[in-house]
Amino acid sequence: MPPEIWIILGFALILLEFVVPGVLLVFLGASAIIVGVAIFLGYPEAHGIPFFTFAILSVAMIALLRKRIKTWFLGNTVSEENPEDLDDIVGREALVTSGFGEGSDSGNVEFKGANWQAKAMGGSSPKIGDRVKIIGQEGITLKISKP
16 A cells, blocks of 8 residues: 555544544554555565554554543543542532522532532522532532532
8 A cells, every 4th residue: 555545544544533532543543644654764565564563553552552642632531431530529519609499409510610510419409609519420410419
């Protein structure tokens, strides 16, 4: 395969990362670009060597760099994949900033400087300015109760 095809394929895979996030295609793309440049510089093309090199580079980059790069792109997010992150939230206090009107169990709270959607549990409806305890999380919504 000509080096131009490898390089074009590499950039296409990197761009596809924006459509299919997961910080995986970027490594495949980078590997394809490296193979394309290597072929352009005289790397042998016989016996499928470029494909073998692409596979080895891809596996090595994913194994060694994916976690680090994923944290760099996505930041430290709380997710169901990392249940230890939930332990950092549960039991902490948040400040009610809006919502929770008559008969409503939904509103917004501030936690660690960010606004979160919240749902009051246990039948109590907090008022704006109240401090509440975080008892759980469901997606991007915090479950709260009065302390």
